[in-house]
Amino acid sequence: MDRKEFLQICGGSCLGLVGISLAHACVPTKHIQSTVTNNQVCILKTEFKVSEKDNNKFRKSIITKINGLDYPVVIYRFSENSYSALLLRCSHQGNELSMNGDILSCSAHGSEFSNKGEVIQGPAEQSLQSFTVTNDQEHIYVHLK
Ligand code: FES
Numbered sequence: 001m002d003r004k005e006f007l008q009i010c011g012g013s014c015l016g017l018v019g020i021s022l023a024h025a026c027v028p029t030k031h032i033q034s035t036v037t038n039n040q041v042c043i044l045k046t047e048f049k050v051s052e053k054d055n056n057k058f059r060k061s062i063i064t065k066i067n068g069l070d071y072p073v074v075i076y077r078f079s080e081n082s083y084s085a086l087l088l089r090c091s092h093q094g095n096e097l098s099m100n101g102d103i104l105s106c107s108a109h110g111s112e113f114s115n116k117g118e119v120i121q122g123p124a125e126q127s128l129q130s131f132t133v134t135n136d137q138e139h140i141y142v143h144l145k
Pocket of ligand 1: 090091092093094095106107108109110111122123124
């Protein structure tokens with residue numbers, strides 16, 4: 001392989017990867033409002049769909065504002081039957097967290113958390129408050145107690 005061929009192949013591959021990354025990054029975070037019934041919130045699994053046309057493309061997460069909670073909750077979808085639900089409240093001093101893909105960041109002092117609520121970077125030392133999530137064929141249920 002000569003230099004020109006190498007650059008064409010590598011350049012094409014790199015552009016493809018960048019394109020995939022940008023396409024994924026362009027899916028905006030979906031925000032929904034949820035109401036509590038019997039200490040749980042019920043959310044349709046279809047809320048994770050990127051579009052009605054494509055049944056196989058899902059968002060990695062959605063954010064829901066739940067009546068009665070002072071902070072939003074982010075729900076990460078790992079697979080059809082695996083989710084996490086995390087309160088977007090920093091475990092250090094209570095600042096609201098912001099999402100950067102799979103990382104939850106605190107603008108107050110720089111703590112970072114994983115999409116399962118574990119501390120990646122301090123000063124926070126405790127995991128985020130999480131909620132049990134169960135699901136059936138069409139819904140997920142976030143159990144608040
Ligand atoms: S309040 Fe989040 S790092 Fe301090």
